[in-house]
Amino acid sequence: MEAFFEWFKWLYDDTGINLPFMYDSYDRGRMINGFFMTIKLSVLCLIFSIIIGMIGAWLQASPLKWTRRFVGGYIQLFRNTPPLVQLYFFYFAIGTMLPKVASDYGGEQPMLGGFAWAVISLSFFAGAFNVEIFRSGIEAVPNSTIEAAKALGFSRLQIYKDITLPLAFRVVLPALANNLVNLVKTTTLAYAIAVPEMLYEANQIWSDNVNVTEMMIFMLLAYFLLVGVLVWAMNRWERSLKIPGYGA
Amino acid sequence: MTWSEDQPMVSIKNLHKSFGELEVIKGVSLDVMKGEVICIIGPSGSGKSTIIRCVNALNDIQEGSIMVEGQEVNDPDLDKRELRKKVGMVFQQYNLFPHKTALENIMMAPLLVLKQDKESVEKLARQLVKKVRLEGKEDSYPGELSGGQQQRVAIARSLAMSPDVMLFDEVTAALDPETVNEVLLTIKELAEDGMTCILVTHEMGFAREVADHIYFTDKGVIVEHGSPATFFDDAKDPRTKEFLSQIL
Ligand SMILES: Nc1ncnc2c1ncn2[C@@H]1O[C@H](COP(=O)(O)OP(=O)(O)OP(=O)(O)O)[C@@H](O)[C@H]1O
Ligand SMILES: [Mg+2]
Numbered sequence: 001m002e003a004f005f006e007w008f009k010w011l012y013d014d015t016g017i018n019l020p021f022m023y024d025s026y027d028r029g030r031m032i033n034g035f036f037m038t039i040k041l042s043v044l045c046l047i048f049s050i051i052i053g054m055i056g057a058w059l060q061a062s063p064l065k066w067t068r069r070f071v072g073g074y075i076q077l078f079r080n081t082p083p084l085v086q087l088y089f090f091y092f093a094i095g096t097m098l099p100k101v102a103s104d105y106g107g108e109q110p111m112l113g114g115f116a117w118a119v120i121s122l123s124f125f126a127g128a129f130n131v132e133i134f135r136s137g138i139e140a141v142p143n144s145t146i147e148a149a150k151a152l153g154f155s156r157l158q159i160y161k162d163i164t165l166p167l168a169f170r171v172v173l174p175a176l177a178n179n180l181v182n183l184v185k186t187t188t189l190a191y192a193i194a195v196p197e198m199l200y201e202a203n204q205i206w207s208d209n210v211n212v213t214e215m216m217i218f219m220l221l222a223y224f225l226l227v228g229v230l231v232w233a234m235n236r237w238e239r240s241l242k243i244p245g246y247g248a
Numbered sequence: 249m250t251w252s253e254d255q256p257m258v259s260i261k262n263l264h265k266s267f268g269e270l271e272v273i274k275g276v277s278l279d280v281m282k283g284e285v286i287c288i289i290g291p292s293g294s295g296k297s298t299i300i301r302c303v304n305a306l307n308d309i310q311e312g313s314i315m316v317e318g319q320e321v322n323d324p325d326l327d328k329r330e331l332r333k334k335v336g337m338v339f340q341q342y343n344l345f346p347h348k349t350a351l352e353n354i355m356m357a358p359l360l361v362l363k364q365d366k367e368s369v370e371k372l373a374r375q376l377v378k379k380v381r382l383e384g385k386e387d388s389y390p391g392e393l394s395g396g397q398q399q400r401v402a403i404a405r406s407l408a409m410s411p412d413v414m415l416f417d418e419v420t421a422a423l424d425p426e427t428v429n430e431v432l433l434t435i436k437e438l439a440e441d442g443m444t445c446i447l448v449t450h451e452m453g454f455a456r457e458v459a460d461h462i463y464f465t466d467k468g469v470i471v472e473h474g475s476p477a478t479f480f481d482d483a484k485d486p487r488t489k490e491f492l493s494q495i496l
Contacts, residue, residue, distance in 0.1 A: 148343035148402075151304055152357040152409060153332040162360065166347050245391020246346045 018211040019218065027205050034201025038226070041118060041187045041197055046180055048123035053130025057168075058160055060135055071131065078128035083121070084189050090121040091193045118190035126183040133175045137168030170241050177234035181227055188223075198222065251318025257282045257444050258303060258413055264311035265298055272298050274468040275312070280413070285445045287455040290465035291491060296448040299465070300415045303446065304335040317412065333361065336411035340418045342398040344390040350401045351377065351386040354408045362409065369408075376404035380434050396427025400434055407438075414438065416447045452495060456480055464488045 008022035021031035060071045078086065095110055095117055103109035112120075141164050149159045169176075191200045199219060206215040256279035265273035273295045280286050288296045301307040303314055305321055305328045314321040316331060344353050354373040358364045377386055380400035390398050399419055406414060416435065420428045432454050439445055439458045449455055455462060456476040463473040464485075472485045483489050 142343075144339065144341055144343045145345065147306060148337075148339060149345070150328075151306060151332055151335075151337040151339075152405070153329045153361040154357070155329060155361075158360050162356070163345060170347070243347050243391060244389045245393075246389060 018209055018214055020209050020211070021205055027209075030201045030204055031198075034196060034198040035222075037115075037196055037201075038187055038198040041115070041122070041190060041195070042184045044119045045122045045126060045183055045187065048119065049126035049130050049180075049183060050176075052123060052127030053134045054165065056127065056131030057134035057138055060131065061138065074124075075128045075131055078125050079132075083125045083186055084192060086125055087118065087121045087189055087193060091117045114190070114193040114195045118187070118193065118195045122183065122186060122189070125186065126179055129179045129182075130176065133172045133179060134165075134168060136175070137170075137172035138164055140171045141167045170238075170243070173234070173238045173241065177231065177238070180234070181230060184227055184230055185223065251315075253282050255318070256280055256315070257284075257317055258446065259315040260299070260303070260312070261314075262312040263299065263302060263309060263314065265295075265302060265307060266310050272468050273302075276465070276468070276470055278463055278470065278473070280444060280446060282412075282444055283442045284460045285439045285443075285447065285458050286461045286463060287447045287449055287459040288463045288465060289449065289452070289455060289491075290471075294465040295468045296465055297417050300337075300417055300446055300448060303413075303415060304332050304337055306337075329361070333409060334412045335415060336406035336409055336413070337415040338399070338402050338406055338417070338419045340421050342390070342395070342402045342422075344398055344402055344405070346390050349387045349389055350382060350393065353390070353401055354405045357405065358408050372408060373404070376407055379407075379437075380404045381430070394427060395423045396430050399423065399431050403431075403434055403438075413444045413446065416445065416449070418448050418450065420449070420451060450495070452480070452492075464491070466491075 005023045008019050012018045021027040056071050056074070059067050062068055091114065095112060098111045100108040101111050145163060146159055149163050187197060188199045190197050194200065202215045202219050206212045258280040260276060260278050263273050263276040264271065276299055278286065288299065290296055298307055302309050303316065303321065305326065309322040312322065316335060319331065320326070321331060345356065348356060351373050354376055355369050358369045358372065359366065374386070377383060380403055382397060382400055385393060385397060390401070393401065420431050423431060428451070432451060435445070436458050459476050461473060462476055462479040464471050464479070466487050472479070472483060472488045480492065483492055
């Protein structure tokens with residue numbers, strides 16, 4: 001392993017291609033932390049945005065007019081504004097409005113840090129698209145299937161949970177995968193509020209080592225691989241959900 | 249008022265039903281005693297489906313009364329889920345849950361709606377599979393079954409709720425001629441077991457064989473009704489005569 005790391009040192013000495021996070025344990029630590037921060041951010045946002053999508057789509061079918069309007073307003077607001085502006089809005093506008101809490105060092109600190117705000121902001125951003133995606137899937141479920149469930153005495157929630165959602169899910173999986181890929185890419189915005197995710201750590205490294213070119217090439221490949229894994233997983237998931245004799 | 253078995257199990261009195269401005273049921277009355285099989289026949293659009301969909305509250309009612317075991321269906325405070333536990337329904341298009349196997353389709357409602365334990369539900373479901381002659385198809389998905397097989401799963405699914413009344417809405421109308429008989433046989437056996445049934449059908453031979461009483465509808469009213477023998481051989485009303493002459 002040491003020899004492997006040393007090789008990158010030689011590479012730097014011989015060719016000038018500087019990848020310090022391969023041979024320098026401090027920079028390596030930063031890169032690994034950044035990687036896991038990106039993963040953590042992505043996974044949390046994926047989960048919350050899907051939950052928001054499912055609840056939102058459920059509320060959009062509500063018989064109450066104001067509930068539907070509220071969800072509609074949320075979607076419009078988050079689809080028609082830039083995600084970076086949303087992030088700043090949450091972090092700077094809402095974040096400073098919240099009461100401060102005592103910090104470990106005896107001072108005061110904001111109730112929620114940059115990471116929490118990034119999760120909230122990006123989840124609502126991707127969630128707005130997910131509501132629309134789930135809604136289109138729900139509309140694709142035949143009313144006659146819902147009626148059969150009603151006739152068997154299912155409650156509205158049981159119909160949604162056990163009939164509508166599982167069927168809608170299969171219809172929307174390609175669109176959902178698309179949005180989730182976008183979400184993972186959008187996590188780089190957290191950089192702007194100093195969440196130490198992968199891009200942010202890369203920036204730290206290139207500031208110290210003056211190797212922007214190498215770092216940016218590496219970043220591009222790293223995200224390409226990360227998103228590639230997600231796409232592959234979604235495809236597998238799509239296939240595993242396929243019902244024999246159903247759909248195209 | 250408590251219901252007892254010497255009173256009609258289903259009693260429809262002066263039923264009126266409109267879709268918007270269009271009145272499609274114009275004062276229908278009929279009674280079904282426990283264990284009785286009644287058939288509703290009549291031309292397309294005469295309101296047959298609408299009548300039976302009112303019985304399990306899939307359609308709401310504008311005027312009149314439907315009593316199911318002494319319970320008023322035309323009551324704003326009606327607990328529809330309680331009503332539907334007593335009234336099973338089978339549809340023309342089967343409407344199975346496409347993401348569940350045959351056995352799961354049958355088990356779902358007793359598990360979710362009646363909250364019965366899995367072991368006894370599975371035992372019951374396997375008995376029902378046998379009853380509708382689908383041994384070996386337990387693990388097939390609806391998309392892997394023929395129309396007739398799907399319809400028999402749908403019948404078993406409904407029976408799994410142990411309903412007191414069964415509604416059948418042209419359940420053989422979408423089937424190939426060869427598979428019609430297997431479904432009719434299942435229904436006939438059910439009728440012989442003493443199940444109370446309300447059938448909408450175009451199968452005149454079958455109606456004649458299984459029905460205790462036949463109702464003929466035209467343009468939202470019951471034109472004529474009687475025992476199969478008097479109905480088929482001794483129809484009085486010109487509309488009935490014309491319909492029978494076209495169909496027999
Ligand atoms: N959801 C609805 N909205 C508006 N009109 C409806 C609706 N359902 C039924 N109708 C109308 O009500 C009338 C009776 O329809 P219904 O389905 O009860 O007839 P039917 O006797 O079952 O006919 P078929 O033999 O073709 O099934 C028809 O004129 C139909 O167009
Ligand atoms: Mg009909």
